[in-house]
Amino acid sequence: MTDDAIAAAALLERISQLTRTEEQNGDLYPAQWTVLRFLARANRFSRNPMAITHYMGSTRGTVSQTVIALERKGYVARTPSMRDKRSVDVEVTESGVEKLAADPILKLAEEVRSALGEQPKQARTMLEKILANLVAANGGRPFGQCRTCRHFKPQSGTTKGQPHHCGLLEEDLSETDSDAICVEQVA
Amino acid sequence: MTDDAIAAAALLERISQLTRTEEQNGDLYPAQWTVLRFLARANRFSRNPMAITHYMGSTRGTVSQTVIALERKGYVARTPSMRDKRSVDVEVTESGVEKLAADPILKLAEEVRSALGEQPKQARTMLEKILANLVAANGGRPFGQCRTCRHFKPQSGTTKGQPHHCGLLEEDLSETDSDAICVEQVA
DNA sequence: CAATTTAAGTATCGACTCGATACAATGTTT
DNA sequence: AAACATTGTATCGAGTCGATACTTAAATTG
Numbered sequence: 217m218t219d220d221a222i223a224a225a226a227l228l229e230r231i232s233q234l235t236r237t238e239e240q241n242g243d244l245y246p247a248q249w250t251v252l253r254f255l256a257r258a259n260r261f262s263r264n265p266m267a268i269t270h271y272m273g274s275t276r277g278t279v280s281q282t283v284i285a286l287e288r289k290g291y292v293a294r295t296p297s298m299r300d301k302r303s304v305d306v307e308v309t310e311s312g313v314e315k316l317a318a319d320p321i322l323k324l325a326e327e328v329r330s331a332l333g334e335q336p337k338q339a340r341t342m343l344e345k346i347l348a349n350l351v352a353a354n355g356g357r358p359f360g361q362c363r364t365c366r367h368f369k370p371q372s373g374t375t376k377g378q379p380h381h382c383g384l385l386e387e388d389l390s391e392t393d394s395d396a397i398c399v400e401q402v403a
Numbered sequence: 404m405t406d407d408a409i410a411a412a413a414l415l416e417r418i419s420q421l422t423r424t425e426e427q428n429g430d431l432y433p434a435q436w437t438v439l440r441f442l443a444r445a446n447r448f449s450r451n452p453m454a455i456t457h458y459m460g461s462t463r464g465t466v467s468q469t470v471i472a473l474e475r476k477g478y479v480a481r482t483p484s485m486r487d488k489r490s491v492d493v494e495v496t497e498s499g500v501e502k503l504a505a506d507p508i509l510k511l512a513e514e515v516r517s518a519l520g521e522q523p524k525q526a527r528t529m530l531e532k533i534l535a536n537l538v539a540a541n542g543g544r545p546f547g548q549c550r551t552c553r554h555f556k557p558q559s560g561t562t563k564g565q566p567h568h569c570g571l572l573e574e575d576l577s578e579t580d581s582d583a584i585c586v587e588q589v590a
Numbered sequence: 591c592a593a594t595t596t597a598a599g600t601a602t603c604g605a606c607t608c609g610a611t612a613c614a615a616t617g618t619t620t
Numbered sequence: 621a622a623a624c625a626t627t628g629t630a631t632c633g634a635g636t637c638g639a640t641a642c643t644t645a646a647a648t649t650g
Contacts, residue, residue: 220523225512226440227530232419233437234537237460240608245635250420253413266598273424278637280600285635302598302645324537325412331536332529336407339533342519342526343414349518350421350511427637432606453627465608467629472606489616489627 239320243289247272247282249320252291255308256316259362259396261385264303267399270357291315360401363394367402426507430476434459434469436507439478442495443503446549446583448572451490454586457544478502547588550581554589 239246254271255263262271269279283306286292291312297303308316328336351358362368367384380389384400426433441458442450449458456466470493473479478499484490495503515523538545549555554571567576571587 220527221512221516221519222509224515224523224526224530225508227527227534228415228418228511228515229422229437229440229508231415231530231534231537232423234460234534234541234543235416236419237608238541245608247636250416253416264598265600269598273421274636275638276597276599277601277639280598281636284600297598300598300646302643304599321412321416322409324415325408327536327540328411328415328533329408331532332408336411338525339411339529340407340414342529343411343418345518346515346526347414347418347421349514350418353514354421354425356421424637432637434607451627452629461607462609463626463628464610464630467627468607471629484627487617487627491628 235320235324238323242318242320244291244315245285247274247278248286248289248291251279251282251286252308252312252316253319253321255292255306256313257397258359259389259393259398260305261382261387261393262359262397262399263306264297265306266303268306270399271359273354273356286312357399358401358403359397359399360403361394362389362396362398362401364403365398365401367400368394422507422511425510429505429507431478431502432472434461434465435473435476435478438466438469438473439495439499439503440506440508442479442493443500444584446576446580446585447492448569448574448580449546449584449586450493451484452493453490455493457586458546460541460543473499544586545588545590546584546586547590548581549576549583549585549588551590552585552588554587555581 236246239249244252250272251268254268258267258271261267265276265279265283268274268283269276272279283292283294287294291309293307293309295305295307297305328339332339348358350356362382363380365382367382368389369381369383371379371381379391380394381387382389382400423433426436431439437459438455441455445454445458448454452463452466452470455461455470456463459466470479470481474481478496480494480496482492482494484492515526519526535545537543549569550567552569554569555576556568556570558566558568566578567581568574569576569587
C-alpha cells in the first residue's frame with residue numbers, strides 16, 4: 217500500500233540526481249544555479265544571503281561561499297544593505313540575466329512537457345503539495361508570492377506610484393516586488 | 404502555456420535540494436545513499452561500479468571514490484569479479500542493510516503520502532514518465548526490472564532450481580535477480 | 591541608556607562530490 | 621599477435637556542506 221509512495225520518492229531522487237549531473241556541464245555548479253535562479257525570482261527583501269539560506273535549507277557559511285563564487289564569476293553583485301548594516305544586497309547582473317537564458321532547468325521543463333503532454337498543470341499541483349508538506353515538516357519557509365501574503369495590503373487605484381504595501385516590514389511594494397517570491401510570505 | 408512545465412521543473416529542483424540537505428544529517432552523504440540504495444535493488448549483474456556509473460549518470464572516477472568511502476564505513480564489501488577480472492562485485496553488508504532501515508527516502512515517501520492522500524499511484528506514474536523521457540533524451544539506461552526485459556526468458560515450471568534465463572548474458576536467473584533492476588534491461 | 595543577547599555575514603577546516611586526466615590490467619577485435 | 625576498448629583506480633582542482641569561531645550591527649533587557 218505504501219509501495220507507490222516509496223517508488224515515487226525513489227523516482228524523485230533519481231530524477232534530481234540525473235538533473236544535477238547534467239547541470240554540472242558548464243561553468244556553474246548546481247548550488248550556484250539554485251542561487252542565481254532564486255535571486256531572479258525573489259523580491260528586494262529576499263535578495264540577501266540569509267533569505268537564500270532559508271530557501272535552500274542550507275547554512276550561512278555555505279551560502280556565503282556560493283554567493284562569493286557567483287560574484288567572482290560576474291553573475292551577481294553585492295552591495296551593503298541600507299535597511300540593515302549587517303546585511304548585504306545581492307543582485308543579478310546583466311551577465312547573470314544572460315546566463316539564465318540558458319538555464320538547464322528549461323531542459324527539464326521540456327522533458328516534463330513532452331512526458332506529460334498538455335497536462336503539466338497536474339504535475340505542478342502535485343509537486344506543490346509535496347513541497348508544502350516538506351516545508352511544513354521541516355520548519356522551513358514556503359517562499360510564496362508576495363501578493364498572496366497575509367501582510368500584503370493592496371491600495372486603491374486612486375494613489376499613483378507605489379500602490380501596494382507590506383504590513384510586516386512597513387514598506388511600499390512595486391508591482392514587480394508584489395509578483396516576486398518573499399522570505400516573509402505567510403499564507 | 405509552458406508556465407506549468409517550468410513551474411513543475413522548478414518545484415522538482417527545490418524538492419530535491421531540500422531533500423538533499425536533509426539527507427546530509429548522518430554519516431552518509433547523498434551520493435553514498437544513492438549508491439547504497441541502488442545496490443540493494445540491483446541484480447547481480449548490476450552490483451558493480453560501472454553499473455552504478457550508468458545509473459547515476461556520473462563518471463567512473465567519482466563512483467569509485469564513493470564506493471571506497473562506503474567500504475571504509477563498512478556498509479559495502481568489494482570482491483574481485485569472477486565473470487570479468489577487471490571488474491569488482493560490490494555487495495551491501497549486514498551493517499548496510501541495517502543502515503537502509505533508516506533511509507531518509509522513507510521520510511520523503513511519508514511526505515508524498517501525507518501530501519497526496521491515497522493517490523500516490525498517480526504521482527508514481529507521472530514521475531515514471533518524466534524519468535523515462537529524461538533517460539531517453541540523455542542516452543541513459545532505464546534500469547527497469549529484469550523480469551520485464553526483452554532478454555528475459557522464463558522457463559516452464561517443469562524445471563526446478565533456476566527457472567529463468569537471460570538471453571543476453573546467457574546466465575540463469577533466480578527469482579530475486581528477476582525482480583531486481585538491471586543495467587542491461589531493455590523494454 | 592548601557593549591558594547583554596541575538597542575528598548576519600565571513601573565514602577556515604575537513605570530508606566529500608565531481609569532471610578531467612592519466613594509468614594499469616584485462617577483454618575484445620582484427 | 622597487435623591494436624583497440626573497457627573497467628577500475630589515483631590524483632588534481634574547484635565546489636559543496638556542516639561546524640566552529642569571529643566581527644559587526646541590531647534588538648532586548650535591566
